[in-house]
Amino acid sequence: MPASPLQRLLTAIVGWLVALMLFFPIAWTVLTSFKSERDATTPSLSFAPTLASYHEVFARADYVAFALNSIVISLGGTVLALLFAIPAAYAMAFHPTERTRGTLLWMLSTKMLPPVGVLVPIYLLFRTSGLLDTRSGLVIIYALMNLPIIVWMLFTFYKEVPNEILEAGRMDGARTLGEVWFLLLPLTLPGVASTGLLSLILCWNEAFWSLNLTSAGAAPLTAFIASFSSPEGLFFAKLSAASTMAVAPILVFGWFSQRQLVQGLTFGAVK
Amino acid sequence: MSAALTTQAEAPPRALRKVGSLLLLPSVIVLLAWMIIPLVMTLWFSVQYYNLVDPTTTGFAGADNYRYLVTDPDFWVSLRNTLVLVASVLVVTVVLGTLLAVVFNEPFPGRNVARVLAISPFFVMPTVSALVWKNLMMHPIYGVFSALARSAGMQPIDWFAEYPLASVIAIVSWEWLPFALLILLTAVQSLDHEQREAARMDGAGVLAQFFFITMPHLSRAISVVVMIETIFLLTVFAEIFVTTSGGPGNATTNLAFLIYARALLQYDVGGASAGGVVAIILANIVAFFLVRSIARRLEV
Numbered sequence: 001m002p003a004s005p006l007q008r009l010l011t012a013i014v015g016w017l018v019a020l021m022l023f024f025p026i027a028w029t030v031l032t033s034f035k036s037e038r039d040a041t042t043p044s045l046s047f048a049p050t051l052a053s054y055h056e057v058f059a060r061a062d063y064v065a066f067a068l069n070s071i072v073i074s075l076g077g078t079v080l081a082l083l084f085a086i087p088a089a090y091a092m093a094f095h096p097t098e099r100t101r102g103t104l105l106w107m108l109s110t111k112m113l114p115p116v117g118v119l120v121p122i123y124l125l126f127r128t129s130g131l132l133d134t135r136s137g138l139v140i141i142y143a144l145m146n147l148p149i150i151v152w153m154l155f156t157f158y159k160e161v162p163n164e165i166l167e168a169g170r171m172d173g174a175r176t177l178g179e180v181w182f183l184l185l186p187l188t189l190p191g192v193a194s195t196g197l198l199s200l201i202l203c204w205n206e207a208f209w210s211l212n213l214t215s216a217g218a219a220p221l222t223a224f225i226a227s228f229s230s231p232e233g234l235f236f237a238k239l240s241a242a243s244t245m246a247v248a249p250i251l252v253f254g255w256f257s258q259r260q261l262v263q264g265l266t267f268g269a270v271k
Numbered sequence: 272m273s274a275a276l277t278t279q280a281e282a283p284p285r286a287l288r289k290v291g292s293l294l295l296l297p298s299v300i301v302l303l304a305w306m307i308i309p310l311v312m313t314l315w316f317s318v319q320y321y322n323l324v325d326p327t328t329t330g331f332a333g334a335d336n337y338r339y340l341v342t343d344p345d346f347w348v349s350l351r352n353t354l355v356l357v358a359s360v361l362v363v364t365v366v367l368g369t370l371l372a373v374v375f376n377e378p379f380p381g382r383n384v385a386r387v388l389a390i391s392p393f394f395v396m397p398t399v400s401a402l403v404w405k406n407l408m409m410h411p412i413y414g415v416f417s418a419l420a421r422s423a424g425m426q427p428i429d430w431f432a433e434y435p436l437a438s439v440i441a442i443v444s445w446e447w448l449p450f451a452l453l454i455l456l457t458a459v460q461s462l463d464h465e466q467r468e469a470a471r472m473d474g475a476g477v478l479a480q481f482f483f484i485t486m487p488h489l490s491r492a493i494s495v496v497v498m499i500e501t502i503f504l505l506t507v508f509a510e511i512f513v514t515t516s517g518g519p520g521n522a523t524t525n526l527a528f529l530i531y532a533r534a535l536l537q538y539d540v541g542g543a544s545a546g547g548v549v550a551i552i553l554a555n556i557v558a559f560f561l562v563r564s565i566a567r568r569l570e571v
Contacts, residue, residue: 012379018371019385022448026391028415029403041413084301087294095291103299105566110306112558114506116527117551120534120543121312144305151298205396207509208527212535222509225398229405229513236406236413243399254394255387262457265499267565270454270492 026247033240040236053241063224063242070220070246072135073210074203077142078196084143085150086192090184092151093158094166104155108267111148115208126213133217138210142203149202150195153264157191158184194260197253201261204250221246313551316544323538336545346546348521349529353553356440356525357504361497363444368451368496369489373481375452376459386456393449397509404442405431405514435515435522442510447503451496458492459485491564498561505554526550 032040033054039047057063092100122141123132131137161184169183185192207222214223225246228239254261262270320332340346375386392400408415409430417427430438462485470480506527511517517524517532524532526546534543 008377008379011374011377012381015374015377015379015382015385018374019388022445023388023391025400025403025408025445026395028407029399032407043413043415043418084298088298091291091294097291101566101569103295104569105562107298107302108565109558109562110302112502112554112561113306113310114502114527114550114554116506116508116530117547117554118309118313119530120316120540120547121309123534124312124540125309144301147298147302201394205394207397208506211398211509211512212531222396222398225396225402226509226513228402229398239402239406243403247395247399250396251391251394254391258390258453259457261393262454265450266454266495270458270495 026251029240029247030244031240032236033244035237035240037235037237040240053237054245057238057242057245066219066221066224067245069135069214069218070204070222073138073142073218073220074200076135076139077146077203078199080139080143081147081150081199082192082196085147085154085195089151089154089158093155093161094163104152107148107151111145115145119212122209123212131213133214133219135218137213138218138220141209141213142206145206145209146199146202149264149267150199152267153195153198153260154188154191156263157188157195160191161187194257195264197257198260198264201250201253201257310551313544313547316540317548319541319544321540323540332541336541337548339542340545340549345521345524345529349524349526350549352436352521352523353505353525353527355436356443356507357501359440360444360447360504361500363440364448364451364500365493365496367448368455369486369493371448371452372455372459372489373485375456390449390453392445393447393453395446397446398513400446401442401510401513404445405438409438431515432519435519439507439510439514439523442514443504443507446510447500450500454496455489455492458489462488494564495561498557498564501557502554502561505550505557526553 031045034049034051035047036050036052092104126132126137131140165187166183204220205222207226210220210222211226214220225239225242228235228242317336318332318334320328320330320335322328371389375382375389379385395403406414411417411427411429411432414427416430420427428434467480467484470484475483507525508527508531511523511525511528512531515523517528526549530543530546530550533539533546
């Protein structure tokens with residue numbers, strides 16, 4: 001559509017202005033993380049950059065433990081969910097029955113249960129079964145929490161595989177399991193990967209269950225950052241350094257998975 | 272689309288159907304357990320006297336927990352705060368998201384980079400967003416806003432003391448605007464260009480095009496954004512937990528925080544469960560419409 005040069009310039013200005021405003025708090029956090037605690041309390045741009053805050057955050061013996069918990073729990077939750085979801089999505093995409101539609105919608109509806117509505121029973125169940133403040137506990141919760149989204153996304157990807165390829169495979173004697181591993185996985189690997197990526201992002205940033213079900217032993221980075229909310233003393237630079245390290249890896253993942261995010265989080269309702 | 276048609280055309284043989292159900296079964300069982308067990312427990316606890324620090328009072332409570340809940344002024348405040356939070360964030364994110372989607376759909380230099388920057392807040396974990404906003408941005412003495420106010424000769428504002436709920440709303444809106452933008456942008460991109468072109472030829476101005484062509488096309492995407500955000504916004508927790516802890520007083524206590532406080536600070540299992548049932552009912556009203564809307568699009 002031909003737009004006048006003035007209109008184009010205006011769009012560019014508005015677009016960039018908004019983008020920079022939305023990104024500003026993140027950029028500011030990264031900037032502050034390189035300041036000393038003294039400089040961090042003034043919004044000045046001229047300061048002597050230092051890595052002191054990073055050193056101090058790392059020096060806290062527990063930082064590495066928190067980061068490790070985040071990695072283990074996110075990966076564990078994602079892998080566990082994929083183990084359940086891949087066969088389920090496969091079955092529904094390639095061997096649909098009259099119940100498939102209902103099953104998919106029912107799975108979606110389980111995602112609608114607000115976590116806070118079941119906080120009490122889950123907390124008590126975890127307490128009696130010794131899962132409170134354990135990585136396994138959060139892995140189970142995260143896998144269940146994301147399972148509907150993961151099944152849906154995989155289902156969508158599997159639906160795009162032409163059935164003829166499977167038919168040809170069957171002629172050649174591939175059995176059901178053989179089909180999955182030798183025909184489907186390579187074909188849908190990008191789909192599985194981006195589904196896993198979205199699940200990783202959701203697990204990494206989850207902050208309801210992680211704050212309520214963990215304390216010292218299995219707490220991930222979301223809880224580590226929350227410990228900076230204590231009112232005694234202001235540690236802007238250290239908060240910024242810890243935040244930057246907690247956010248940076250997942251932010252990059254996020255940039256790569258924008259499209260899958262739209263599909264996954266809207267259950268294919270927006271295309 | 273063609274794949275969907277071919278799979279539908281031929282009924283799968285019996286043996287395959289059996290294998291199919293076997294593959295599906297594990298997911299169905301765990302999800303069923305995940306849904307039913309906590310739900311039944313919440314309902315059960317909500318009609319029981321059950322306090323973890325007072326083991327002497329137990330037994331069937333009937334509607335007492337609910338009666339106690341609805342006569343508690345904190346509950347109504349939390350309900351009001353929840354609705355104000357959800358409604359405000361929805362208005363901000365949907366209105367700005369729609370406008371920005373239109374802007375980011377037009378070509379301009381560096382558009383892709385600008386778009387990546389604009390959607391970044393969505394990938395920041397809630398505890399980080401909340402603390403960064405509270406300390407680096409909105410701190411009454413050291414924050415960026417106070418520095419801006421001072422350099423403009425104005426009195427800095429103590430945001431979390433003077434406008435606590437609005438401050439939380441601002442943070443949550445910042446987190447969810449990128450989501451609305453991303454979904455709505457996807458919808459705008461699928462808009463039929465010829466239709467817009469035709470309208471332009473017929474003399475429709477930018478505004479007319481927006482209201483008569485873009486908006487109707489976006490209505491479905493907007494309703495999906497509204498419903499999905501509502502599900503998540505009804506239970507905003509971390510942002511409140513690390514900034515205000517529900518205060519000052521109960522100014523920022525929403526239903527999620529009230530239930531948390533009842534359960535894990537006051538150990539009142541019965542009362543918290545009654546609150547949980549209310550949260551589940553609220554979410555289900557929205558979920559009903561969301562599932563129906565998604566079902567219309569679903570091809571099996």
